[in-house]
Amino acid sequence: RPRTEATRIHMAAAATRPDLATHPGRPALVDRTRRQPAQCRLFHRNRLVSLRGGAGLDGVPRCGLARVSLLWIEPENHLSIHNADDRAPHGAVRFRPAVLPRDVGPQRQLAAVCNGLTDGVCRNIDALRGVGVEEEDEAARATRLEMDLRNALERDEIEVLFQPQVGVTSGAVIGAEALARWRHPAYGELGAATLFAAADRSDHLVELSEHIQRKAAAEAARWPAALDALRLAINVTAADIARPDFVARFAAIVDDSGLARGRVTVEVTESGLIADLGGAADILAELRAGGFRVAIDDFGTGYSSLAYLKSLPLDYLKIDKRLSGDIEGSPRDRIVVRGVIEMARSLGLTVIAEGVESEAQLALLAEEGCAIYQGYLCSPPVGAEELTGLVER
Structure with a gap:
């Protein structure tokens, strides 16, 4: 031209x-x-x-x-x-x-x-x-989702469900991860991946993330007494971490809800850390100093490097569901999963396996030293009432 x-x-x-x-x-x-x-x-x-x-x-x-x-x-x-x-x-x-x-x-x-x-x-x-x-x-x-998402945020139509996290040895529900769901009038129930993709395209990523954080904390603060001992895991995005006032804003969201900081685990993906490892380490340290626990989420999805884990102040390492599934694969696949779990444990991290769907998979993960799991073997994401039933059963 x-x-x-x-x-x-x-x-x-x-x-x-x-x-x-x-x-x-x-x-x-x-x-x-x-x-x-x-x-x-x-x-x-x-x-x-x-x-x-x-x-x-x-x-x-x-x-x-x-x-x-x-x-x-x-x-x-x-x-x-x-x-x-x-x-x-x-x-x-x-x-x-x-x-x-x-x-x-x-x-x-x-x-x-x-x-x-x-x-x-x-x-x-x-x-x-x-x-x-x-x-x-x-x-x-895609265009309709982007346009409808803005209206859904304004009308508070984005729901938060909770997927139980279960102790591998005890079989007890010890926590839950907050996950977003949107019941779209035309496309039905949409999960977090679709939601955040639409939010990213329409420049509403931070707005959506904070909406979910605020709603998750508020709902957990209203949980019945039967759920008082449960931890709440809340996801944060790379866009959240990039904000200079992120820690203060996140802490304010939790404090305003009335939920104790000590019950909250902040989950951040590898991609949200790797761009600025030094800055990320400072942010995670500030979160931990503020009373939160920190988990690295979806470990094994592409940026995997066990070497950098030693420099990050973490409490949990969450194995991605694809890596968890590999434990039922070839002997070489199992060796890789075993190596990740052993390295994480040697660094003092509690290992959580995501996407566990079978008893055989769970048994192998338990044998390798995985402490906590979540997945459809226990339950899909559910509301507070269903979560209470799972805890009390």
Whole structure:
């Protein structure tokens, strides 16, 4: 595309940024961008999608756009999107073309194309990838989930269920992990993975995470006396940890609920730690100093390195369900699981196995020294009433 198109995109971004609202040159920018032949719509991921030949930028609200995308509808229904990041030194340019049949209207074209902008950033035309009508349903579903999630958060429709954590030797329920569930009117019950993926795409990741943390702590604080001895495990994301005030905010959420800090385990994934190991160690130490316990979650999902565990202030190591399942595999698989458990125990960590589904699997994990398990062998995630029944049985 001509250089003037990228310049036009950056001008549109600058004209709508709140931090430039009082800049003396802003009126000229606004006037110039309004005269450009484009009809614009603000999308859910801070993308400005523009169709050539419209009424200009008059209807665009003043907001901080991280990215601006320009959509061209070209001859023979060839679509291409130019996405420029106005914070990058020379504009991180992202292209996403699509060739669609003539009978597909603009609304369906947008649904088919726009959801895939984040597939990759490229700086030359050779990296282009096409998208066809067959992706429309997936894109439309993803877009709807992102839009509906915001409303669900506002209406407090995200539920929290609790999956029991059971002592391998005693068979007693000793804790529970809080897990999010969303009963979507069109797609049924959606789990945490789908929820957080939609939240990440729509820039609501921290909002969703804090919503679940707050709700989990509040519900656990209201548990009946039969559950008073149970620990509550709450997940935190890499986005949570990246916030400079994370520990203070998390502690305030727990304190406001009335739940004792000593009953709470903070679960953080490997991916949330590995980017800044030194900073993560400081955060985990601060959490422990504040009375919380800390678990590394989903261990074995891709970043596995037993070496760095010695530098992290942890209480628990949770083996990912795929690694737990490997114990019933080949002798080599079992050796790997045994090595993880032995290393964790030598570092003073209590090992929790996730995704345990069979008695045979549990017996092998017990033989290798695993202390706690959770999974469908005991129970799926349940509400407080069902959890009470499991504790009392």
